[in-house]
Amino acid sequence: xxxxxxxxxxxxxxxxxxxxxxxxxxxxxxxxxxxxxxxxxxxxxxxxxxxxxxxxxxxxxxxxxxxxxxxxxxxxxxxxxxxxxxxxxxxxxxx
Numbered sequence: 001x002x003x004x005x006x007x008x009x010x011x012x013x014x015x016x017x018x019x020x021x022x023x024x025x026x027x028x029x030x031x032x033x034x035x036x037x038x039x040x041x042x043x044x045x046x047x048x049x050x051x052x053x054x055x056x057x058x059x060x061x062x063x064x065x066x067x068x069x070x071x072x073x074x075x076x077x078x079x080x081x082x083x084x085x086x087x088x089x090x091x092x093x094x095x
């Protein structure tokens with residue numbers, strides 16, 4: 001992973017896409033559930049993404065700071081893309 005800066009950034013983006021997609025798909029599954037279920041999945045997704053971030057930094061702890069930043073920055077940015085668009089819920093109306 002540390003052979004090339006581009007490969008490092010791509011690996012971080014791929015991990016971010018996987019974590020963001022899993023979190024978003026879990027939220028979609030419980031979108032129409034009760035509030036306690038929805039919010040517990042929401043908070044669980046936040047903690048899961050935080051654990052992925054900590055695990056990534058832990059795995060890269062012996063690398064230079066440049067490699068860590070090149071991995072973590074795309075990972076966080078890609079995860080934010082999954083949160084940028086709100087989930088659709090409820091009936092559609094023209095109001």
